[in-house]
Amino acid sequence: MNDGPQLASLALMVRDDAKSLFVRHAAGPFAGLWTLPFVGVADVETAEDALERLLREYLNVQPGPYEFLDTVYLTANTGERFIANAFTCVDWQGDAKFPASLFDDALWAAPADMHGLDLMPELRDWLLQVFNGQDSEPALADYTSEELLAQIADARGEFLAAFDAIPRHLRSEPLNEEGWTPNDVLAHAVDVEAYYRNESRRCIEEPGRAWRPFNDDEWKDVHSLRPVEAEGALRERMEAVRAETRTWLQYLPPDALNAYANHPERGVIQIGDRLATIASHDREHATQLREMAQAAALRSATEQYEEQEEDQP
Structure with a gap:
């Protein structure tokens, strides 16, 4: 059994209005967490292959131009570690759709607005660096x-x-x-x-x-x-x-x-x-x-x- 980090491909999908897609995982090691869409890279495919599979099979869009951006290190609820190759994706064809069994919530948010989203910390820190956002973040309200x-x-x-x-x-x-x-x-x-x-x-x-x-x-x-x-x-x-x-x-x-x-x-x-x-x-x-x-x-x-x-x- 391989206990080392698993390789993943992560999609930073950027629309014309500069908003990106965030999703909340319904199940699996990231259940309940908000992230950018990502998928594990199989042994028989490259990171680019996995990215295109994510876009086509999981988000139901046809890939457009994409470019490698950075490497992100993620830790799941279960303690599993992932090394995610992050790609900037633009000009895809179609509207992103996915089964509720995969992601139970999703939204498009601009970089300046993501402080209001309960992202996993390491992904939040990385996005703040990517978009040169502010380090200070308001506390999220807990409504009853x-x-x-x-x-x-x-x-x-x-x-x-x-x-x-x-x-x-x-x-x-x-x-x-x-x-x-x-x-x-x-x-x-x-x-x-x-x-x-x-x-x-x-x-x-x-x-x-x-x-x-x-x-x-x-x-x-x-x-x-x-x-x-x-x-x-x-x-x-x-x-x-x-x-x-x-x-x-x-x-x-x-x-x-x-x-x-x-x-x-x-x-x-x-x-x-x-x-x-x-x-x-x-x-x-x-x-x-x-x-x-x-x-x-x-x-x-x-x-x-x-x-x-x-x-x-």
């Missing part, structure tokens, strides 16, 4: 359903308190420069929560999926075409959406919240971070509602003054 549920519950309480401070007869009246009514803000909060929960679910269920940000302009267009919802109906819809969010989070596997996705503006993000945005979004609009309450108070005072002026002889 209980903490997220508490956050979004507290934020919703703050949001509703600000909403309830606005006189009922003014909640369907525009109270800011954008022409929003308090009921518009209520509807917006409901729709944003539903979207963030559903997009999080899609990213968890579809490894490698890119996060699609909520589009405020599209929401305004759609909202303007809806029949006007009464406050009571909005509150019922808000509670129904929150109940679904609670149930989904309560039964979500703990590691799902720490799963990764690509964000077009923020790079690599964790799903828990996106769900925490539900709370921060509610707090942001609680501030907006408090400003509306001030505008409502000013309007009421102005109306009272004008009525008094009219009553005077």
